[in-house]
Amino acid sequence: MTGAAGDPDHGGMDNLSVVVAGGGSAGHVEPALATADAVRRLRPDARVTALGTEKGLDTRLIPARGYPLELIPPVPLPRKPNADLARLPYRVVRSVRRTREVLREVGADVVVGFGGYVALPAYLAAASMRLPIVVHEANARAGIANKVGARFAREVLAAVPGSGLAGARVIGIPLRRAITDLDRAGLRAQAREHFGLDPQAPVLLVFGGSQGARSLNEAVSAAVPALTAAGVWVLHAHGPKNEPTVEAPGYVPVPYLERMDLAYAAADVALCRSGAMTVAEVSTVGLPAVYVPLPHGNGEQELNAKPVVDAGGGVIVPDAELTGEKVAELVTGLVEDPARLAATAEAARRSGHAGADETLARTVLDVAGHVGASATGRT
Known part of the structure; x- marks a missing residue:
C-alpha cells in the first residue's frame, strides 16, 4: 500500500x-x-x-x-x-x-x-x-x-x-449488532424480569430520547389508567429531569434506559419520537410503533417514519394531536388483536435495514x- x-x-x-x-x-x-x-x-x-x-x-x-x-x-x-x-x-x-x-x-x-x-x-x-x-x-x-x-x-x-x-x-x-441481532422473543423473559414487568401481559414502551419528551410524558400519564385497566403494562422512560405524575400498578417509570436492547425485547408496542436512529432501531427489531414526530425543525422526523408507516409497521400521530385517549385507543387496538399486532411487527421488521x-x-x-x-x- x-x-x-x-x-x-x-x-x-x-x-x-x-x-x-x-x-x-x-x-x-x-x-x-x-x-x-x-x-x-x-x-x-x-x-x-x-x-x-x-x-x-x-x-x-x-x-x-x-x-x-x-x-x-x-x-x-x-x-x-x-x-x-x-x-x-x-x-x-x-x-x-x-x-x-x-x-x-x-x-x-x-x-x-x-x-x-x-x-x-x-x-x-x-x-x-x-x-x-x-x-x-x-x-x-x-x-x-x-x-x-x-x-x-x-x-x-x-x-x-x-x-x-x-x-x-x-x-x-x-x-450496532446488539440491535440488529436482537432476539426479542428469546430475551423476552429476561427483559421482563429486568424491568419488573409482568411476564405475560402486553407492554407499551415509551421513550422520547435521553432527556424524555414532555408531550409524550403528558400523554402517557393521561393514558395510564385506561391502559392498565385493559391489562397493558407501561415501561416509561421519562427523562432524568422529569418526574412521573402518575402512579398505578402496571406502570413502571424509569429516568433513562441503559439497556435499550432489553427494553425492545420487553415491549410489544412503542410510543416514541421519530428521529432517524429511533426509527431505524425500532423497525429493525420488528417493534410496532406509534411515532410522534418532533414538531420543530424542517419536518424531517415525519419523513423518517413515513417509509416504515407506509409499509404497515406503525402509525404517525402529530404532536398536537397526541392525547391520552389517542394513545390508549391505538395501543389497546393493537394488543387486543394478536394477528394485527404480529402483522405490524413483521412489516416493521421488513422495512428495516439490518x-x-x-x-x-x-x-x-x-x-x-x-x-x-x-x-x-x-x-
Missing part, C-alpha cells in the same frame, strides 16, 4: 487506516461506531480513528467502544444570519487545519462522514489532501455538512430515499482499495 493519496507523509504505516467523522450527537456517533465495528469485523487489521468534539456524547461514547478519539474544534453551522455566521470562516479554517494534522498523524486512507459538527472540516481536510471520502446521510433531509461532503465524495449513501443528495444509494442506517453496517463498511473498503485484503494479503 502506498501512502494516503496526495499526502507523502503517511508515517510509514502498513495497516489500513479509516477515519470516521460523526461526532456531536448520538444520531451521528452511533452510525459511525457501528460502521467502525463492521470495518473491524471485515478487516481485523484496520486502524479506525474517530473524530469528535469535547461537547456532546463523543468523549463518553467513543472511548467506551474502544476507539481512539481525536478532538477537533466543532463547526456548528448557523441556520440564520447572526454573530456565529460571521465567525464561521475562522472556525472552519482552524478546524480544517487541526483535522489535516490528525489525518496525517493516523495515515488516513479514507474518511467516512455522517454529518454533524465534525463532518464539514473532515470533508474539507480530506478533499484538500485528495483522500477518498464516503458520505452517509441518516436523516430524510440532508444537512449542510453532507451536502458539501457529497460534492467531493467517491460514494454517497443514505438511510431513506429523497435525502436531497443526488445519486445517493439507499442502504438504511448502520446499527445489514447497513456491513454494506457501508464494504463500500469504505472498496473505496480505499482494500476489499478482501484480510484474506488475500496486502494490496
Whole structure:
C-alpha cells in the first residue's frame, strides 16, 4: 500500500487506516461506531480513528467502544444570519487545519462522514489532501455538512430515499449488532424480569430520547389508567429531569434506559419520537410503533417514519394531536388483536435495514482499495 493519496507523509504505516467523522450527537456517533465495528469485523487489521468534539456524547461514547478519539474544534453551522455566521470562516479554517494534522498523524486512507459538527472540516481536510471520502446521510433531509461532503465524495449513501443528495444509494442506517441481532422473543423473559414487568401481559414502551419528551410524558400519564385497566403494562422512560405524575400498578417509570436492547425485547408496542436512529432501531427489531414526530425543525422526523408507516409497521400521530385517549385507543387496538399486532411487527421488521453496517463498511473498503485484503494479503 502506498501512502494516503496526495499526502507523502503517511508515517510509514502498513495497516489500513479509516477515519470516521460523526461526532456531536448520538444520531451521528452511533452510525459511525457501528460502521467502525463492521470495518473491524471485515478487516481485523484496520486502524479506525474517530473524530469528535469535547461537547456532546463523543468523549463518553467513543472511548467506551474502544476507539481512539481525536478532538477537533466543532463547526456548528448557523441556520440564520447572526454573530456565529460571521465567525464561521475562522472556525472552519482552524478546524480544517487541526483535522489535516490528525489525518496525517493516523495515515488516513479514507474518511467516512455522517454529518454533524465534525463532518464539514473532515470533508474539507480530506478533499484538500485528495483522500477518498464516503458520505452517509441518516436523516430524510440532508444537512449542510453532507451536502458539501457529497460534492467531493467517491460514494454517497443514505438511510431513506429523497435525502436531497443526488445519486445517493439507499442502504438504511448502520446499527450496532446488539440491535440488529436482537432476539426479542428469546430475551423476552429476561427483559421482563429486568424491568419488573409482568411476564405475560402486553407492554407499551415509551421513550422520547435521553432527556424524555414532555408531550409524550403528558400523554402517557393521561393514558395510564385506561391502559392498565385493559391489562397493558407501561415501561416509561421519562427523562432524568422529569418526574412521573402518575402512579398505578402496571406502570413502571424509569429516568433513562441503559439497556435499550432489553427494553425492545420487553415491549410489544412503542410510543416514541421519530428521529432517524429511533426509527431505524425500532423497525429493525420488528417493534410496532406509534411515532410522534418532533414538531420543530424542517419536518424531517415525519419523513423518517413515513417509509416504515407506509409499509404497515406503525402509525404517525402529530404532536398536537397526541392525547391520552389517542394513545390508549391505538395501543389497546393493537394488543387486543394478536394477528394485527404480529402483522405490524413483521412489516416493521421488513422495512428495516439490518445489514447497513456491513454494506457501508464494504463500500469504505472498496473505496480505499482494500476489499478482501484480510484474506488475500496486502494490496
